Amino acid sequence: MDYFDRFAIPHPSPAIYASMVAIGLTMIAIVIGLTYFKKWGYLWSEWLTTVDHKRIGIMYLIAALLMLFRGGVDALMMRAQTAVPDNKLLDAQHYNEVFTTHGVVMIIFMAMPFIYALMNFVVPLQIGARDVAFPRLNALSFWLFFMGAMLFNISFVIGGSPDAGWTSYFPLAGNDFSQSVGTNYYMLSIQIAGIGTLISGINFITTIFRMRAPGMKLMKMPMFTWTTLITNAIVVFAFPVLTIALLLGTMDRLFGAHIFSMTNGGMDMLWANLFWVWGHPEVYILILPAFGIYSEVISTFSRRNLYGYKSMVASIVIISFFSFLVWMHHFYTMGQGPLSNSIFSITTMAIAIPTGIKIFNWLLTMRKGKIKFTVPMLYSVGFIPIFTIGGVTGVMLGMASADYQYHNTMFLVAHFHYTIIPGVVFAMLAGLTYWWPKMFGFMLSERIGKWAFWFIAIGTNVAFFPMFFTGLDGQARRMYTYSEATGFGPLNMLSFVGAIGLAIGFALIVYNIYYSVRYASRDIGSDPWDARTLEWATQTPVQSYNFARTPQVDSIEALWDLKRNGKPVFQGEIEKIHMPNSSGMPFIMSCIFFAWGFSLIFSMWIPAIITTIAIFACMAHRSFEKDDGHYISVEEIKATEKDWEVLNDENR
Amino acid sequence: MIKKWSFLSLVVGLFAILAGCEPLLVLDPKGPQAETTANVIWISIATMAIVVAAVFGLMAYVVFKYRASKQSEDYEPPHIEGNPIIETIIVAIPVIIIIFLSIVTVKSTYEVEATPKGYEDQKPLIVYASSSDWKWHFSYPEENIETVNYLYIPTDRALEFRLYSYGPITSFWIPQLGGQKYAMSDMITTLHLAADVPGEYMGRNANFSGKGFAENIFHVKAMSPEEFDKWVEDVKANAEPLTEEKFDELLKPGHLGQLTFSGTHLGFLPPPEGHHHGSHETNDDEHGSEHAHAHEDVDTDHSGH
Numbered sequence: 042m043d044y045f046d047r048f049a050i051p052h053p054s055p056a057i058y059a060s061m062v063a064i065g066l067t068m069i070a071i072v073i074g075l076t077y078f079k080k081w082g083y084l085w086s087e088w089l090t091t092v093d094h095k096r097i098g099i100m101y102l103i104a105a106l107l108m109l110f111r112g113g114v115d116a117l118m119m120r121a122q123t124a125v126p127d128n129k130l131l132d133a134q135h136y137n138e139v140f141t142t143h144g145v146v147m148i149i150f151m152a153m154p155f156i157y158a159l160m161n162f163v164v165p166l167q168i169g170a171r172d173v174a175f176p177r178l179n180a181l182s183f184w185l186f187f188m189g190a191m192l193f194n195i196s197f198v199i200g201g202s203p204d205a206g207w208t209s210y211f212p213l214a215g216n217d218f219s220q221s222v223g224t225n226y227y228m229l230s231i232q233i234a235g236i237g238t239l240i241s242g243i244n245f246i247t248t249i250f251r252m253r254a255p256g257m258k259l260m261k262m263p264m265f266t267w268t269t270l271i272t273n274a275i276v277v278f279a280f281p282v283l284t285i286a287l288l289l290g291t292m293d294r295l296f297g298a299h300i301f302s303m304t305n306g307g308m309d310m311l312w313a314n315l316f317w318v319w320g321h322p323e324v325y326i327l328i329l330p331a332f333g334i335y336s337e338v339i340s341t342f343s344r345r346n347l348y349g350y351k352s353m354v355a356s357i358v359i360i361s362f363f364s365f366l367v368w369m370h371h372f373y374t375m376g377q378g379p380l381s382n383s384i385f386s387i388t389t390m391a392i393a394i395p396t397g398i399k400i401f402n403w404l405l406t407m408r409k410g411k412i413k414f415t416v417p418m419l420y421s422v423g424f425i426p427i428f429t430i431g432g433v434t435g436v437m438l439g440m441a442s443a444d445y446q447y448h449n450t451m452f453l454v455a456h457f458h459y460t461i462i463p464g465v466v467f468a469m470l471a472g473l474t475y476w477w478p479k480m481f482g483f484m485l486s487e488r489i490g491k492w493a494f495w496f497i498a499i500g501t502n503v504a505f506f507p508m509f510f511t512g513l514d515g516q517a518r519r520m521y522t523y524s525e526a527t528g529f530g531p532l533n534m535l536s537f538v539g540a541i542g543l544a545i546g547f548a549l550i551v552y553n554i555y556y557s558v559r560y561a562s563r564d565i566g567s568d569p570w571d572a573r574t575l576e577w578a579t580q581t582p583v584q585s586y587n588f589a590r591t592p593q594v595d596s597i598e599a600l601w602d603l604k605r606n607g608k609p610v611f612q613g614e615i616e617k618i619h620m621p622n623s624s625g626m627p628f629i630m631s632c633i634f635f636a637w638g639f640s641l642i643f644s645m646w647i648p649a650i651i652t653t654i655a656i657f658a659c660m661a662h663r664s665f666e667k668d669d670g671h672y673i674s675v676e677e678i679k680a681t682e683k684d685w686e687v688l689n690d691e692n693r
Numbered sequence: 694m695i696k697k698w699s700f701l702s703l704v705v706g707l708f709a710i711l712a713g714c715e716p717l718l719v720l721d722p723k724g725p726q727a728e729t730t731a732n733v734i735w736i737s738i739a740t741m742a743i744v745v746a747a748v749f750g751l752m753a754y755v756v757f758k759y760r761a762s763k764q765s766e767d768y769e770p771p772h773i774e775g776n777p778i779i780e781t782i783i784v785a786i787p788v789i790i791i792i793f794l795s796i797v798t799v800k801s802t803y804e805v806e807a808t809p810k811g812y813e814d815q816k817p818l819i820v821y822a823s824s825s826d827w828k829w830h831f832s833y834p835e836e837n838i839e840t841v842n843y844l845y846i847p848t849d850r851a852l853e854f855r856l857y858s859y860g861p862i863t864s865f866w867i868p869q870l871g872g873q874k875y876a877m878s879d880m881i882t883t884l885h886l887a888a889d890v891p892g893e894y895m896g897r898n899a900n901f902s903g904k905g906f907a908e909n910i911f912h913v914k915a916m917s918p919e920e921f922d923k924w925v926e927d928v929k930a931n932a933e934p935l936t937e938e939k940f941d942e943l944l945k946p947g948h949l950g951q952l953t954f955s956g957t958h959l960g961f962l963p964p965p966e967g968h969h970h971g972s973h974e975t976n977d978d979e980h981g982s983e984h985a986h987a988h989e990d991v992d993t994d995h996s997g998h
Contacts, residue, residue, distance in 0.1 A: 043695075133904045133906070134904055134906070137903070137906075204903075210862055210900075212861055212878065213862070213901070213902060213903055307879075308879065309879070313862075343770065345771070345772070345773070346772050348773060348774075348775060349774075350774070351781055352775065374745045374875050375875050375877075376856075376874055376875060376880075377798075379802045379806040382802050382806075383798065383799040383802050383803075386799070387795045387798070387799075388792045390794055391791060392797075393791060394787045394791060397783065397787040398780075400748060401751075401783040402783075404748075404751050404752055404755050405779065408755050408759060409770055410770045411761045411764055411769075412755075412756065412759045412761055413759070413760075422752070422756060425752055429744070429745055429749070430745065433744055436737070436741060436791075437734070437741060440737055440797070440798040440802075441728065441798055441802045442798060442801035442805050442872070443730050443734050443737060444872075445730060445805065445872020445874070446730050446734070446871075446872045447869070447873075448864070448899065449900050449945070483920065508930040510717060514718050515717075515718040515719065517866075517897060517901075518901070520907040521907050525908065599703055630871070
């Protein structure tokens, strides 16, 4: 291949040229807009250099929502293509690229930032801390993720998208069968984002272990904090495997190593194993924070404490442990024999037990409660039946002998969408709606939110339930088309209708944000849901230092005890507060990472060497930099707290 | 609850649509292995239906009974930490269900990974099924014939497929005869099937393998042993021989129709039956008539990976 051909799109189409133009125009519009409104300084000092966990959380959120729509458009294209037999909307190559990017974007660049958005915003508030343990690393995490995501997203206009599936199995993803730079994008952009995630994992574990408010023992942490802790423990154990797998894959792709190749002693199954040793825990990285969110939401809107707190904690710990012992169920059909398949079947099905405990505990929390069906609660209640279907089909898939028939079919696709959509997407939307007022100082419209919920809940079932049947009827996944004789047509059309329902639901969420920005009341107080945990004991919007006085905690539901039983939380004199300084370094270093990744993708060795040196220079700079942060004086705190404290005393 | 009803009507509606259709391939078995998996699937659906009914029922009860609009203004929900008896029940029942399903799984997994029940005493028909982008090659070593993209098999005889690939990982799958198994480039995997009923079945590669994946289908025809023998004789007499040059040409990426040859490629391009990854040159001495030897390798070929 001629060197410059690598930059061209291998399979151009009018849609891709149109998106090139659209991307170009959007970027010009952003630059002109920022210049015209003189916002460059504001953007730099308030956002690009911020180390405030709340702002980083909001930036994660914006990125996640953008990626949700990118991945959603991919999904719509796939369902449109397969809606009728022998459709010519997309050709095989485009379809392969679309389902690959759909998977990668949704898991790595949508679900992951979404959970980190909520963790970042909520966890320090929930444990009564002023920030995370390493604020500047936190900024670096975000910017590495963001640059990884951007790098991945430019693939479809420069050089071509990866096309070997989100699992990127070798040898299909190797140089022999995948000649464009697409898979290089996969290897390097996920690597960059993955380093960010790994740093976040260490950061949050340290934060939760070291920075809890006085009196908040481990068994007095709110459930979302618990799930965050366990999730990040999984991150720290699982992500290094991904780092190494991607590194080995990069070696194969860029330097002609034969680690996963078909010849010279390469082992293609090694990739599958490494990928899923990370990939299965990754599923629980996504679902555990969701479980935490449901626990908070269900408890708040049932006006009851969480039932079976101890068994909830035990079950997430057990789930995290088992999540590392089931990876082989992703390829029972690799021929490893009945013994190992039997063992992995049993470990897989065993995960249903702690998960079942959680479902029953949520139901028992609602029992004897006073249930208010707000939008977050609707998502949480809607989650239970839909996720149960996902869960029981998961048990069915876990049975090795039967899996020989489900594997690689639409049955599997139906199953994992039945778990990921209620398990992650519903939870993120519930969490988003629930914590939105704390983030932005106004509430989202309940009326529009309920419409969106019904479209999404019904759309999910209409889109994915038919796939259980087409799968059992022999429709393999990832087929760009099928003949009319197969009889898959009508059910695939039904799926497409469901996908449109989902699209309407998400469009309504966007409209809801627009509508609420314009019309929602700003006078909502600091605790509009009558919630139970510490994050609602802050001002709205939350001050940069979160809490003027460090809270003293004596129960799982500190705020509820304050409100109902008058147990004091904030005591003592206001003292000066030590806060970290903003820094441009994380952003600059991540930009260099972007250039580094881009250089490697296209085998541009000189820029790759320069950027590698620059990355180390950034780290050295940080090592020798003196930065002791700054203090906020007592007078300043008293001035900002004055109005709120008065209000607070009146209310309580 | 609009949602509940719309969901239920959706399920009922789907079953109504499907009732009018052909039975689903996986649940319409034509051989002992597929029958075993179909039974496992039905057992699991029945068991899981109990779980679903329990969760849905409990949820409907809780959601209807304890909604705020049904309660008095001043009702204040109690503080309940938990209850050891209830928590034991919600652990014990799932444990019993999982133990039951584990027994079913282990038993059936060993069954479908061995020679089909009732066929243990007879010599199986060995077929080497290899995939290349995006075709299937079927070599019948004992009959010394080879086909491309179609597979003729005798009924009432154990079939032993030796799977490997000349390209990306593929998965050999005939839903009505049994589950699938991967075909990979550096080792052979073995799949045991059998057909009870004569007929034509769909076979395909189920594992995504690139641009031509969707059309990577093969046609399976099960016929009586007499008919099968007649077909073999016919091929031997009439089909052109498979040469090394011809086979190289067949391996090139693309789709081919159905082709028939006398002779197999196993002679000049032996399958990866050794323990060494990708070392095609080392097993020159074990191909050809040494199938018995090769067979032993197949049974143990995964221990080293």
